[in-house]
Amino acid sequence: MELKLEVVVLPVSDVDRAKAFYEGLGWRHDADFSTERGLRVVQLTPPGSPASIIFGEHLTDAAPGSVRGLHLIVTDLAAARAELIERGADVSEIWHDEDGVFHWAGTAHRVSGPHPEHDSYASFASFADPDGNEWVLQQVVNRLPGR
Structure with missing residues (x-):
């Protein structure tokens, strides 16, 4: 069985600020969508990486800035x-x-x-x-x- 890490969820306080930061680093913008229930998901991928990050609104209850390493x-x-x-x-x-x-x-x-x-x-x-x-x-x- 293969298990491939593809997405890491980042907790952020301001979705648009985080999006601008990562796009400014040259990360590929893969998606930015919202649902009728108020969920917003932004996905970006570092250059050359098979794995992406996602963040958004109503995506995680982890404290913004709590991811390390x-x-x-x-x-x-x-x-x-x-x-x-x-x-x-x-x-x-x-x-x-x-x-x-x-x-x-x-x-x-x-x-x-x-x-x-x-x-x-x-x-x-x-x-x-x-x-x-x-x-x-x-x-x-x-x-x-x-x-």
Whole structure:
């Protein structure tokens, strides 16, 4: 059986502001529709991604900005960071974790700069949407077997 992740729901407080933010980053606008019951769904897809995000009105009861650690995989972290900054995102400096393992909570283990020994899976940058939903850029040049 195949299980393919295709959509992640993001909780946002202002649908049009979120839509403008993600479109400004260059994400493909897939859908924006409303139903007679007041449901509004906006779907956007990051460039090159098979998975999309959706947000809207009456779509989730999660607190706006409560999503953390969504990973966007890039082959050139510095270039991706620069492009996102050009497009209006407030992207952190590049960092790695002191022990080479991504720590999901907090910034206590972060060391400034790319990881000195590894090209893949060890260097990161991060940014948030206007509500505070967190995205992590992770550089992967050579994938591990089976990935």
